[in-house]
Amino acid sequence: MRKAVFMVTLILLASTIVLSQAYRGKGKVKGYVFDEEGNPLEEVKVKLYSLKAQSGFETVTDADGRWNAYWIRGGTWNIDFEKIGYKPKKISAEIKEWSKNPDMEIKMEKIEGLVITEELKENLRRGNELFNEEKYEEAFESYKSIIEEFPDAYIIHKNIGNCYFQMEKYDLAEECYRKVLEKDSSNNEVMLLIGNTYANRGQDDDALEWYSKIEFEKIDDPIVLYNIGTNFYNISKFEEALKYYKRAVEIQDDFLDGLYQLGLAHLTLGNNQEAIDVFEDYLEHDPDSEKASQVRGFVEFLKKKIKDSK
Template sequence: MRKAILGFAVVALITGFLFSQEYQGKGRIFGHVYDEGGKPVDGVKVKLLHVPTNGGFETATEKDGKWVGFGIRSGAWNIDFTKIGFVPKGISYTVNEFGKNPEIRVTLKKAEGLSVTDEMKSALAGANALFDERKFLEALAAYQALLAQYPDFYLLSKNIGNCYFAMEQYDKAEEAYANILAKDPANSEAMLLIGNTYTNRDQREKALEWYGKIQFDKINDPTVLYNIGTNFYNMSRFEDAAKYYGRAVELQADSVDALYQLGLTFISLQKNDEAVATFEKYLKLDHDSPRSAQVKSFIDTLRKK
């Protein structure tokens, strides 16, 4: 089954990190970061991680809030946005290396009532470095110590949960993410992360229960929509799957994975005309891969019916 993709957003300072260069390609993505008042935020650390290769790099926003990522491969990327004084945000994004990728617009909320000392910044940087080095047990201990020292910084529970998630200790990850909801019951990211723990435990009904707590029209991440749609598809809930895949395509029209799955879903719903139209859109983006040959076969078969 497809494992849930976890956006490992880390709190506060992130030092530079080095992975393999396998993430490099010909793609380009860009975006802007704003505060809740719509003003651009400069100096935001933007950390990009290519999920299939576990490689990536960092950049930062400029005065107009803009950031750019050049020379990257297609596929799923985790992108984390962090700046002292703001609540960190992590998203998942599917890159099309050979097409135009839509702008990524992110709004960061100010972290109220939290004074961050130089000592805390240093400790966070050390914990984050351990996590980036995949020393999850050591990172976990560092985050737990920080939370004990700074109990008001409850968002550290996400970092703790991410450590457990990375170690496939999903029950403990869920418990950590739930601590965020205890402080912020409307935190949709925590709901998503808890859903992911159930997805990776093969408890799809429970996962969908959590995903269902997130208002559909508030999910603006194509990869999240794709993952939820795939859960519905695997449970043969094709109408629901089509809803989520369709929204993913609306937000990122060149997502070949979402188009492919949407076409398959229409076949399952016996909506052949919609399937053909979807697969034709797919072929405009991918016309020479092994999967494109399969798509052409689908179209030929559907047109004969």
């Protein structure tokens, strides 16, 4: 959070990043960037590059969508406009050095999902590498730098939340996940993650409330279904777990973890024949692994149990 209004002013005044001084001259130009409805777009990154000088600089739009370029040389300039959530725009313009240049008006098209620029992609790659290496504090700093540079990249709050989660700072993780929901209220994965923060804090009822927000019929990812089912299983809600495991293996019939857990859920509920059927299905896909030996033991035990009960 910025601490004072004057700090914002300083940041805006310092927003032009000089790449080289060869582009300098006597010309000036200004422009405005709008969305498709004509609303001004703030914090659009404007990259200006002089072909004659082979150098350029960057600036950003203000709250009115306005940007300015002063003391630039004449000639052909390539100008790029970038903002997270909008299709990048590229134009070429002839800038006059000794007479007035007309204002430029640009409209940017909003698109679904996150537009990944090369700069953002590199920072994200680095953060993901650190996360996978279990260097969660360093990964956190990398993701945080992305949000500071690209404040519209709201989905990165999920990555930050995952770092907090791994560091067992569940309250902070939840705060980050909720920031994603503010922009994408139907994000099933994030609802699951919020539920997990409650489950790891031992607040099972709250966890179940969040899992229940996820519309079952709309979930078509077997991993998400499996994860929700496992959370229900871990808090002894076996009937609920069964529903999610069944759906997971319906979508992906060779999903070994899903088949294994579905068999365990049937076994726990005393559905012995159903458990046998699922475990035998598992063995058709995985006959030789260490887990297959365990599954084979379950089948033998259950068959004997059914035989002895007759």
